Amino acid sequence: MNTAGTNGQFRTPRHIIRAIVSMIDPKVGETIYDPAAGTAGFLVAAYDHIRLANSTAAGIREAELDGKIVRRGFGDKLSAPLLSKLRHATFYGNDVDPAMVRLSTMNLMLRGLSDVHILKRNVLTSTMERAERAERGLPLNGYDVVLANPPFSGKVDKDRIVNEVKVGTGTATELLFVKYMTNSLKDGGRCGVVVPEGVLFGSTGAHKELRRQLVENNTVLAVVSLPGGVFQPYSGVKTSVLLFRKGGTTERVLFLHADADGYKLDANHDTPIEADDLPTLVEDFRQRDLAWSDWQSRVAKAEWTEKWWFATVDTIRANDFNLSAGRYRPQSQTQVEHRDPLELIDELRAIETEIIEELGALADKLRERAA
Numbered sequence: 001m002n003t004a005g006t007n008g009q010f011r012t013p014r015h016i017i018r019a020i021v022s023m024i025d026p027k028v029g030e031t032i033y034d035p036a037a038g039t040a041g042f043l044v045a046a047y048d049h050i051r052l053a054n055s056t057a058a059g060i061r062e063a064e065l066d067g068k069i070v071r072r073g074f075g076d077k078l079s080a081p082l083l084s085k086l087r088h089a090t091f092y093g094n095d096v097d098p099a100m101v102r103l104s105t106m107n108l109m110l111r112g113l114s115d116v117h118i119l120k121r122n123v124l125t126s127t128m129e130r131a132e133r134a135e136r137g138l139p140l141n142g143y144d145v146v147l148a149n150p151p152f153s154g155k156v157d158k159d160r161i162v163n164e165v166k167v168g169t170g171t172a173t174e175l176l177f178v179k180y181m182t183n184s185l186k187d188g189g190r191c192g193v194v195v196p197e198g199v200l201f202g203s204t205g206a207h208k209e210l211r212r213q214l215v216e217n218n219t220v221l222a223v224v225s226l227p228g229g230v231f232q233p234y235s236g237v238k239t240s241v242l243l244f245r246k247g248g249t250t251e252r253v254l255f256l257h258a259d260a261d262g263y264k265l266d267a268n269h270d271t272p273i274e275a276d277d278l279p280t281l282v283e284d285f286r287q288r289d290l291a292w293s294d295w296q297s298r299v300a301k302a303e304w305t306e307k308w309w310f311a312t313v314d315t316i317r318a319n320d321f322n323l324s325a326g327r328y329r330p331q332s333q334t335q336v337e338h339r340d341p342l343e344l345i346d347e348l349r350a351i352e353t354e355i356i357e358e359l360g361a362l363a364d365k366l367r368e369r370a371a
Helices: 014-024 041-053 080-088 098-109 130-135 173-184 205-217 278-286 288-296 313-318 341-370
Strands: 032-034 060-065 068-073 091-095 118-120 143-148 185-196 218-225 239-246 252-257 261-263 272-276 308-312
Touching (some): 014 041, 014 218, 014 239, 014 261, 032 041, 041 080, 041 091, 041 098, 041 143, 091 098, 098 118, 143 173, 173 185, 173 239, 205 218, 205 313, 252 278, 252 288, 278 288, 288 308, 308 313
Parallel strands (some): 032 091, 032 143, 091 118, 143 185, 218 252
Antiparallel strands (some): 060 068, 185 239, 218 239, 261 272
């Protein structure tokens, strides 16, 4: 766990997971799925979140975790049937790595979730028929909630990709996983997923088509721009969190920007500090309808100091469905905002990847014509 996985896997910091879970806000009685479960961090956090939301004041305790104080609930307001449902018919997941399957199973068992089965499965290269899903006791009509940090910076051989997750000619795992997660939700289901920044602004046909599908055929709720370096010491890649609901159509998107996440943004990223934008941004997301009213009533030329802003779907559509938070950030009138050098490097890397993908697709077409 001290090195990045060979399949583009990185350990997700637990405070980032908790923030995402708080925004998606899974409820008791909903089904919750992680298609790239790793050590089951998202599933465990969802379990803790639901228990805390269903605890009396006497059933809540504070504990120190990674140098921060977190609240834990016993779930003492849950009836016996609801508690049984929570433990036995709520959580689902897979992982392609057998070691991760074992680790996640152990992690869940230690929390009393011994009936949660993490399947060894590559969801990008295999399908599961309805009969098999029924036999395994999996939801037949999709999940209420999908939470994940899928592998990125990886590639899948295009001949192995199942049709259901294809997006144009793209082979990047981060694109395929977002498409798969959209398919996995039931209508109205909610998703919170960590993506590399390139997913939000990439200019290949696959990037643009995925974003078009998200915006036009679903409801993109928000994009959370995380600080560069939150995945250190495993990776320095710049990431964001994409929050959306399946179905409907997007009218506007809330963009949230975090400069600090409560830990020193150095090579280790494990030293607690006071500066932490995440709790405030979680509350801003929860109050997004009120925030939209404030945004509409703002004075256009006034200095905007909040770490959130909106873009309408017409503006996003006019920008090739770009979902990068920085694209729509109000321009400061008192100082010039210089982009983080790490963001620029990540953007250049994403562009390089796109060029390689386009050249590969072009070479394939030329071979087909010559055959």
